[in-house]
Amino acid sequence: MAATSALSAKPELVAELEAIVGEAGVLWNDYDLALYEYDGSIDKSRPLAVVFPTSTQQVSALVRLANRWNVPYTARGAGTGLSGGAIPRDGGLLISFARMNRILKIDVDNLRATVEPGVVNLRLSQAAAPYGLQYVPDPSSQKACTVGGNVGENSGGPHTLRYGVTTNHTIGLEIVLPDGEVITTGGKALDEPGYDLTGLFVGSEGTLGLVTQIISRLVPVAEAVKTLLAIFPTVRDASAAVAAIIGARIVPAALEMMDNLTIRAIELSKPAGYPIDAEAVLLVELEGLRDELDELADRIATLCQEHRALSVRVAQSDKERAALWAGRKGAFGAIGRITPDYYTVDGVVPRSRLPDVLDQIQQYSREFGLRIANVFHAGDGNLHPLVLFDADDPEQTKTTLEVGAKIMQTCAEVGGSLSGEHGIGMEKNDLMPLIFTEADLEVMRRVKRALDPEERCNPGKVFPTPGRCLEMLPRRGAAVGW
């Protein structure tokens, strides 16, 4: 097997890698590799070597080398991904973009930024801020995750309800193709003739080539922000309020919901002042011109009250605004305090089906005897059920994954999707038949073959494992705490 022969010849491979990226650009002893065998998901797989290129030419040389040695390669940003996108499933080279982290240009006149893939998401917005501009996609991990990783996964975030996700803000790429050739797609100008390769690459989870440069849109920072928090006796009431807000032709920047278990966890760790018997907290953020926000906030408050809100608070200052967000931002951490481990599920359902799906999730919770907390982007129907369990209990771990798959099945049944922002990776690839037919997948496979016929570029991701039918229980190695 190719990988084995490469393994036995490791010093020679390392010497070749070092010739490309320098001695300081290669990690290959077991201790170092162990640090790169996982990402934010629960799977693990150890690379042959980790390399840290600093230029497009080096990336191209690394890909050509991988082809010569017949070893697979996988791109890695900050390793915050939740579906195993950056895990070198079949070993091979792990190509880290940590050292390609320059913001090449903030082009204020054209409202564009050109960056290398290793730039941390938040840094880009910070660099644009002095010009009154921002980079919109804001995943919760934005302090750590990279723009390249965001492009790979087509990441979202709370503010994407109004402004769209990574693909809507990515208009040009430089790509090292799986044969080592470099192409550019799109650019600062729009409407480039030909197939929209930029759009095809965003969200392809690093399986079609390696992105080495990104051109993103920048947009003016909103003049004013207003945040409201409403507490509801039931999730159904809160969902009805969401529908009413949308029905009133208001598109908030963010519409986030948390359920009772999450509320209680927050109040047990860093209290945000939520009543612990409330079944749902709705956080609404409005952005726009300062002239309109007071009135819009009043209208939303009224709509919430009409839908049985127990209380509605409107932040009157930045400090109060931060306080309202504190609960939401600390939600995952708070959950972490009441359980040894939790499994973050990512699914999407049509907005109008939210209450039914949440009821179904609670039914799974009772049926399988596992607590499930819900924190989600209510505005776009993107659910994040957190299944609480103990990873040291193999039986419970198995049940947890089973519940995750059940939730995916429910999402699929109501016309939803397996992932809103975390990706398919090696977490849900075997669940793909829940929403895609063999014919659908075959078209995607042909696209893969067009670009990566040898299947060396991040293999084992996105597509169901060959020979497997729909497997309700995702395949897992030993679960780790995370």
Next chain:
Amino acid sequence: MSIDQRLQVTGWRRTSEADRALAVDGVLPGYVCAPASVEELSQVVAQANQDGLGVIPRGGGTRMGLGFPPAAADILVQTTGLNRVIDYEPADLTLTIQAGATLGEVQRLLRAEGQFLALDPPRAERSTLGGIIASNASGPLRLAYGSARDLVIGTRVVNADGVVSKAGGRVVKNVAGYDLNKLYIGSLGTVGIVVELSFKLWPLPPAQATLLAAFPPEGMAAAVSELLHSPLGPLALDALSPSAAASVAAVDPGPGRWLLAARLGGSERALARQVADVERLFGSAGATEVQRLPGECAELWTRMADHASAEGDQVLLRLAVPISRATAALGQLRTLAAEAGMPASLQGRMGSGVTYARLAPPAGWSDDTLGAVAALVERARAWAVAEGGSLVVEAAPPALKARVDVWGDVGPSLRVMRALKEQLDPRGTLNRGRFVAHI
């Protein structure tokens, strides 16, 4: 055995000279049909693919001039029979509908719920959704809402082998699988015929107004830049040359000047603020006259969208540049047209950097005028490429298409595009020869 004996498809017939209106760049397809179901369309494509025949899809017929003349025109497939609403739940702000429906009928359906599909391409009333998506047609509202790639969330297509497949879904946020929606948008039907689409919808802005302002070029560039960098968020911002301004808005900005039209919208309070600020901004940037039009100004904006299309044997150029160069692009087109002795009606989507030139020789097409326009295209394209942009000839008489590359060189990416076409339509069944590099 001839193909017509085997196929049971609605409206299947051999064409005759009476069907001249269905010719694509002067090429009359051999057969025409109007499938009444996706299954029928799938059968036609599967059979054509097996027999090595070329299929040309046609929606509302509003953008058939896009692309090279077809290299194969055996069967013209009329998609307008596929126009069923599959799923519309207003609370979800999503719509799933068959691709043969026209945008006009869709907007009426959605308007009743206070919503709309934020696409406003030329000839929206007659254009089918499938045609709009295949040609990636857009309009003035792209500034605020983006183009098809920002609004399409799911596609169902008939692939070149007749197999029906889907990508994306019906939910607004979805990263499962490759985003093939992007591949289909603007692909001119060369990798699949779109038969069903899911869209993200927007609520109609509660209040709207339009400002029209006449500008000298420098003033306009400054006003555009300031407005785009402000938080005022115009819905649309189009510039028109005097002849375009006359036909679209019945306004004469004066020789050498441009008419800048800003469409503003939002809550009543936001609108009041926008109108006041934009008026002030235009005034201080040197607008010689600002006219305020209340309300949606639907007819004005329909004419604005329609202007970026060609009538009869006119030529339509689309020149795209980074946004800060949009005014310069308009100036370049004006100069090149004048040098070619070609009357030009010019328009710029100032927030997108996409400009249009509508050209018509005053005394009809001749070898000389064809040569002059071909030279103009080459010069304008060289300028656009040097600016980091592109030029596409969106419509032209076949005689001009014989002299220019309507799409332009797509560079090293062509290899990838060819590989995709090879995988998805190895026999060249779909719109053979019409897309970039005659793919």
